[in-house]
Amino acid sequence: MNNFFSKFLIYFALLWMYLPASGQQLRTEIKAILDESDGLVGVGVVDFETNESIYFNAQERFPMQSVFKFPLALAVLQRVDAGEWSLDMPIEVTPADLLPNTWSPIRERYPNGNITLTLAEIIRYTVAQSDNNGCDILFRLLDGPIEVNKAVAQMTSKGIAIVADEAGMAKGWDVQFGNYSTPVAMMDLFQKFWAGRILSPASTEYLKKVLFETNTCEACMKGLLPKGAQVAHKTGRSATNAKGITAATNDAGVLLLPNGKAVGLVIFVSNSKASDSARERLIARISKAVWDQYSQLK
Template sequence: MKKFISSVGLLLMFLVPFCAMAQQGSLRDQIAAIAKTSKGIVGVSVLGLESRDSLTYNGNTRLVLQSVMKFPIALTVLHLVDSGKLSLDQLVHISKRDLPKTYSPLRDKYPKGGVDVSIRDLLSYMVSLSDNDACDILLKQINGPKAVQDYMLHLGIRGIAIRASEADMASSWELQYTNWCKPLEMNILLDIFYKGDVLSKANTAFLNKLLTETTTGPKRLKGLLPAGTVVAHKTGSSGTNAEGLSPATNDVGIITLPNGKHMAISVFVCNSTDDEATREAVIAKIAKAAFDYYSN
């Protein structure tokens, strides 16, 4: 009997990791199948923040960042707040010159400029509303994209490149390609942010709140998830050129699972000729497959 029990125990030791690998393989196959329906390059990185179970699909491919860059920009700004070089209550004077025509709820509210807006509120506009003018105003406060790049390197993140502002990208179609990231590296950044390794406890909570309040991309990561699922995320979207090419349809973030655990996920759809609904559906389907897997 003891030999039988020992044999069963030994068998279970081998079967449990095999089953886990098989399940992960099933998720990888699902992601690959969804990605292949896209007329573009799909990059995915998924990480169980408690289990540390991870997988990637084109995870080390350089893909266009677009407004996902506002997450590392916000981290840089809040790092400077933690360092005492900036204050959340610090007011920034905004002139009409600071508000060029682009996607900007800030500009919609103050079309003539001539107002003082706090760093706190600019961060809210930039992150939760993906405001382009607020982004560039904050970049000016920290001496440009180089400050963000330097901070990423300081954190050990070498797979994220931020070299162009929103105004730069608006001036030239090709410049958007100078801002890129590897999905795996974005997930590493999400992970260290979530663990509180980047910012103070107060500013980690503040940025998480802003990410949770994101209004853009409701049909991407959140698109197929159960109503009420908490998703702290940042989207990125390019324009579409005359040939029907869209360099970036992205969404990255941290999803709270029904079991109380969390999943970091980064999904990038790059250089696609699909329509927007199809591109967003790819992200939503991948997020739902990962959500189901990590909820078990």
């Protein structure tokens, strides 16, 4: 057993030892859900107030799919904070920007292109509606995945890699696995963002609002939560290959509870043969368990 792995096991043993009884109960409940699952599942839960955490497969590399649009938005907004751009900056969207055969609410609304959208509008389409064409417009503004990867590397410790945009991922099944994140790294990114340690106060509040507006995969993290539950999150989903394997069904973000607590939640489901509804239900059950547990606390 190598030294790094030994330290990792000791860390999580100590984490379990000092986890409050309520946290141990939640960990047991999540493990029971995972025992029923198909594929590899990564989970991260962090109380942003106390920093108490629960992780499963914390250091595994999971394909992010559209969850990578969250760090992409962070990189764009850093340029806004630097004064290079503004949210009301006009961006020309040409027919060549609106690729067919990809998810794109922008294209659905403006099928002929030749329009002008503000940077704020493109960010909202990209994050809240997961628009793939909007995503790649933002990548081009930032000079491509290499530059975005460099920016993200400055935001969090190693554990996130971005090597391809949406058009790049569409070129082959294996490409998506190069855009990976560990549960720990994505949680770290959300926690720093939520605390205002990455963006200015204005940009932080703007992106929080956009994340609260996310309307993709309503059956995932929000699927079993009370009506009107406040969830600031980003989803991501891959296609299913000829062998019936879905590479990624993901949801990551922050649950804002009625008692005022903010709880980070990252759920990555990879290489699963389960149905769409089963994978969504898995995410929803974990989210409900976390919501119920932390809603009881003061």
